[in-house]
Amino acid sequence: MFQEMTLEELQSKAKQGKLTIIDVRSPSEYEDSKIPNSVNIPVFDDEERKEVGTIYKQVSPKAARERGIEIFSAKLPQFINEVKELDGEKVVYCWRGGMRSKAAATVVDLAGTPVFRLNGGFRTYRNWVVNTLENFDMKPHAFVLNGYTGTGKTEILQKLKSEGYPVLDLEGMANHRGSIFGQIGRKPHNQKKFDSLLVHELLRYQDDEYVLMEGESKRIGKAVLPSFLMDKKDEGVQIYIELPKEERVRIILDEYQPWNYPEECIEAFHMIKKRIHTPVAKEIEQALHDENFEIAIELLLDYYYDPRYQHSITQYAEDQIIPIKAKNTEDATQQIKQLLTKKNVLH
Structure with a gap:
């Protein structure tokens, strides 16, 4: 038996x-x-x-x-x-x-x-x-990757994780990119699936000195982050990555491949259309219909995402912020690795 x-x-x-x-x-x-x-x-x-x-x-x-x-x-x-x-x-x-x-x-x-x-x-x-999540006492410090949309934060985190760095890939666990367009080409995970993946990653890194994560909002797709993780993120060292705009557009095109999902892109855009000045919104919509995605992305960055990001910077103290200006994600990754080797960076 x-x-x-x-x-x-x-x-x-x-x-x-x-x-x-x-x-x-x-x-x-x-x-x-x-x-x-x-x-x-x-x-x-x-x-x-x-x-x-x-x-x-x-x-x-x-x-x-x-x-x-x-x-x-x-x-x-x-x-x-x-x-x-x-x-x-x-x-x-x-x-x-x-x-x-x-x-x-x-x-x-x-x-x-x-x-x-x-x-x-x-x-x-x-x-x-x-x-476990309700009673979790997260011990590692947090290094939080921030930056304008398209700075390759997820790509950088995945590269660091592949090299053995302690990384919480929250967007990967949610199977969502954390934006209005974040579900395109994916099936977002529900809360139960997200929680299950998260708890095992948290326990995996509990004895590490620090973890790396992205500066996410409270909700990623269908998943809501636990309060203790939001607190840890807000208390952490904020790494602000800056890349040239043309590089950001290239990264977004490579990541989203909008030519494979033209209807989904237009549908997602309609959710934010009213928040953009009408003539610009019409121009973006026309570019999406014409599948001129590079122009659409540039306009979305200039008139929607970048202004919202500039507002978010103000919530952190100046001594929490470490700026990184890079040519591309490989350059940014190397600078972050150098930063992590400095023994006094957490103190």
Whole structure:
């Protein structure tokens, strides 16, 4: 018979790389939120889950169980083989450690593959994430990258992270670029998915002297940053990056590739159109329709983004700010690395 595993045991074994975590919920549940590095082998697909749920509500729990057994029985050989082929110790979970994970663990164990079941299911993990964030005492200092739109802050952070620097890529965790146009070409993560990614990154860097992050607002797409992280950001060293405008336009074009999403660009622009002087707004809209994206970006920088950024600079004390003037993102990255080597920069 399968054994239960606590969340603490799961996390310990996962850190050691000795565990394969199997999510047996439906694909849409898995897409909505999951335990990091888990694989999805569903007991029911989305339509089957809906059918069983309807029977549960409209007929009876007994009838729902019987229909569930009927559906799952037909896919047992494939299900057992998929689990068996996975490496290492195995643990399965569903939403709350209920019938789906119990059925999955039972049949896999009976087929000769030892397996654990997560006690309390995904709900236990989600409660842990929420409680950890609510009570988190973030120890590292913060270096915060600021700068006009298009200064390649995300690109710089990703480069630094690839070299082993402690980086919180908040836009990456939100799967959103943090602007009106930030969702173009992406599917933004919901709060649950963002929280899950964030808590693991925070714990990863908790013993470091500092972390690097971008100067984000409270909301990034669908995700809201916790208050302690906003406080840490506001208290941190503010690195202000300045790049030539032509370089910024190039970076924006490379990042957004608006020619692949012309309709989405126009739709996003309509959300800010009223905030821009009417003749300029008409010129930007026409440039977007003509797919003259370079002109549209230059006008958006001059008449919308840059003035808003200039206002945001005033919220920080002068001794918090370190300006960096660079030719491109590579130059800016090198200057930041030099800055981080100075022992007195945090004092």
